[in-house]
Amino acid sequence: MSSSSHDDIEKDAGSSKDSVPHLSENQEEIREAAEAPFTVERDSDEHEPNGEPLEKTASKYSAHNIRSVPNGGLTAWLQVLGSFFLFFNSWGIVNTFGTYQAYYETGILASSTPSAISWIGSIQAFLLMLVGAITGPIYDAGYVHTLLLLGSFLVVFGQMMLSLATNYWQVMLAQAICIGIGCGCMFVPAVAILSTYFSTRIATAMGLAAAGSSLGGVIYPIVFHRLQPTIGFPWATRVIGFIALFGLLFSNSVMKVRVLPDSRRKFLDLTAFTELPYVLFVLGSFTGFMGLYVLFFYIQSYALQTHITNDNLSFYLLSIINAASVFGRIIPNYIADFTGPMNMILPCSFLAGILTLCLIATHTIAPLIVICVLYGFFSGTFVSLPPTIFVALTKNRAVIGTRMGMGFSITSFGLLIGTPISGVILDAKGYPSTWTFGGVLVLAGAVFMLGSRVAQGGWKVMVKV
Structure with missing residues (x-):
């Protein structure tokens, strides 16, 4: 081969490298977290019908081939919008329970204690996180649209059945x-679907989609509050069900699987x-989530x-919290x-705990609204940042999804028991003790996370962890 030909090849190789979109370390980790390698492997002893051995074949698209990732375009942004409505009608519904808590205490469940009522919302949040953590292998097996259809049906059906509930x-x-x-x-x-459509824009795409959970928590409480006095609890609940139906129909119609793990x-x-570092962060998430939703559940009452x-x-306080949480995510x-x-999550966690404790001395409307705005912003990081942190704490990328699922499964039990315990404290000691319980738990969770950060990156403040 001539030297000029060799130089041309090297030049082409260099230009090919330059054409690959640049990813920050954090964006690269997020993109790779949801998928295993997408190369389809064949057993060496398998053969074609003509007797020739089968060769290893690669799928048409690969999440590890950055140049094949659309990173934009109509289809990709439709996935963001579809995912937005999935968050809107999952975490958004969970974030709405504070409105139901206040209504149930004086409405159809007036004979039940606040602690008993809060079990409804805590089990709902617990199942969201636990079921979400264990459905990863079902997604990997290719049953993506089955999960979407089943989830959509159960959400709308549950909402309609809730409208008929009397005890x-x-x-x-x-519910x-x-x-x-x-x-x-x-x-x-x-x-998971979003991570196969974006590379350099993955953080933006994830953030916009996750904002649906907070916006759902803004709109649904207002809808319930405005409609329940005029058309009653059954029809107000059905209206929310119909809104969820339309949003989920859109998601099911546009969400398109691009690649699946092998x-x-x-x-x-x-x-x-x-x-x-992993153990301390999971312990911090578990402890923090025990106290995180105390304010969400009881601020209105x-x-x-x-x-x-x-x-x-x-009734607008919960919407104020969730509106601020849009920016906090x-x-x-x-x-x-x-x-x-x-x-990033450490200062936000400490401030969320301090703000909860500040409610003890809050007796007028102005500081209450300020606390709701700030708490909504800083508490948003508890939901949006842990997936990225689990990625950063895992050296072996082959088990990132597994470790993330394990972490969320453990954290879900904190969601399950936190608000019912705070309801018992409310019955026995009143609101000051309830805010103390929630605030101390969030602060304790932040301390465990600080320990995880030190174990991972040391005491130097400027180290990126």
Whole structure:
């Protein structure tokens, strides 16, 4: 080969490298987290009908081939919009339960204690996270649209059955079990599909989609509050069901699987529990989520029972929290690309815990609204940043999905028990003790996360972790 030909080849190779979109380290990790390699492997002893051995073949698209990732375009952005409505009708519904908590305490479940009522919302959130964590292998096996259809049906069906409920066990079955499982079925597709359509824009795409959970928590409480006094609980609940139906029909019609892994994830990777940073972060998430939703569940009833606000304004407090959380899921995620996700979640967690404790001394409307706005913003990182942190704490990319699922499964039990315990404290000691319980748990979770950060990156403040 001539030297000029050799130079031409090297020049072409160099230009090919330059054409690959540049990914930050954090964006690369997020993109690779959801998928295993997409090469289809054949056994060496398999043969074609003519007797020739089968060759290893690659799928048409590969998430590890960056140049094949669309990273934009109509189809890709339709996935973001479809995922937005999946979040809107899963986490958005969970974030709405505070409105139902306040209504149930004086409405159809007035004979039940606040602790008993809060079990409904905590089981709903628990099932969303737990079912979402264990459906990864089902997604990997190719049953993506089955998960979407089943989840959509259960959410809408549960909402309609809730409209017919008149006692506690019926509400538990419809709102906690049926809707909770439905939300969990949609959780993995909402995240995993996006990671195969975006490379350099993955953080933006994820942030926009996840904002649907907060916006759902803004709109649904307002819809319920405005309609329930005029058309009654049954029809107000059905209207929410119809809104969910239209949004989920759109998601099911546009969500399109681009690539699937060639192998299923393992359910367990017990070696994770030998790594101190991982163990401490999971413990921090578990503890933090125990206290995180105390304010979401009880802020409206607190404002009503202490006469800080009138009936009308109190029902907007939850919407204020969720509206602020829209920005709390996008802005910190963007900053985390430069500072590191652990460095971002730590100050936000400490501030969320402090703000909960500040409610003890809050007796007027102005500081209450300020606390709701700030808490909504800083608490948003608890939902948006942990997936990225699990990626950063896992050296072996083959088990990222497994370790993330394990972490969310453990965290889901914190969601399950936190608000019912706070309800018992509310019955026995009142709201100051309830806010103390929630705030201390969030702060304790932040301390465990700080330990994880130190174990992973040391004490130097400027280290990106």
